[in-house]
Amino acid sequence: MIEIKLKGLGKRFQYDWIFKNLNYNISSGSTSAITGSNGSGKSTLLKCISGINPFTEGQIEYNLNGKEIPASDIFKYLVISAPYLELPEELSLTELLKFHFKFKDPIHDLDFGGMMRKMYLEEHRNKSIYQFSSGMKQRLKLGLCLFSDVPLVLLDEPTSNLDEKGSNWYLEMIGEFGKNKTILICSNDSKEYNFCKHHIHLEDYKLIQKL
C-alpha cells in the first residue's frame, strides 16, 4: 500500500499561492478527504499528488510497502477520476474496458462482463461513450478506477452527475472495492467522504500575503 508524505508543499499560479507550507502524511491504506470552498485548491492539490501538475515548492514522497517510488513512476500505481479528465468517447464500452485494462491490471475475479454488471451498464456494451449520459459516464469513470488493481485511488467530485441511486452505488462500490487502498477524495459534499478517516482542509494552508 502507498504512503504519501507532503513536505512543505506549495503551489503558485502566477502571483497567487493556492496553498503553501502543506505538511501532511497520508498513511498507507487510509481514506482522506481534501476539503475546502470552491477555488480553494482541492483539484490543484490532487493534480500535484497525481503528477499531472507540477508543484512550486516542497516535496512529495511516495512509499510503496516501505520502498520509495520515484515521482516519475507514480502514474503506474494510481487511478484518477475527475470531471476535467475526459474519456476517449469514440470507443465503445467494450473497447474502452479492453483499452484501459491494457495499462492496469483488473482486480482479481472480475471480468469485463462482471464489471459492466457492477456499473449497471451491461446493456450498453456496444454503445460509443459519446452516446452515454453524464451519469453513465461518471459510473464508468468510477468503475475504471475501482476495478483497477492499484494501491492509490484519487477521486475528484466522485458523485458529480450521479442521481441518488448512483450516489448510493458509489458508496457501495467504495465499500466493496476500496479496501486495502490509499484513497483521496476531493469534495464539498460530506456524503461523498463521510467514511474518510482523515481530512486535509485546504483553508488551513492559505497564504495571507501575495507576492
Ligand SMILES: Nc1ncnc2c1ncn2[C@@H]1O[C@H](COP(=O)(O)OP(=O)(O)OP(=O)(O)O)[C@@H](O)[C@H]1O
Ligand atoms: N491552470 C491554472 N492557471 C491559473 N490558475 C489556476 C489554474 N488552475 C487552477 N487555478 C486557480 O487555482 C485555484 C484553485 O482551483 P481548484 O480548481 O484547485 O479549486 P477547487 O478547490 O478544486 O475548486 P472547486 O470546488 O470549485 O472544484 C483557483 O483560483 C483557480 O482559478
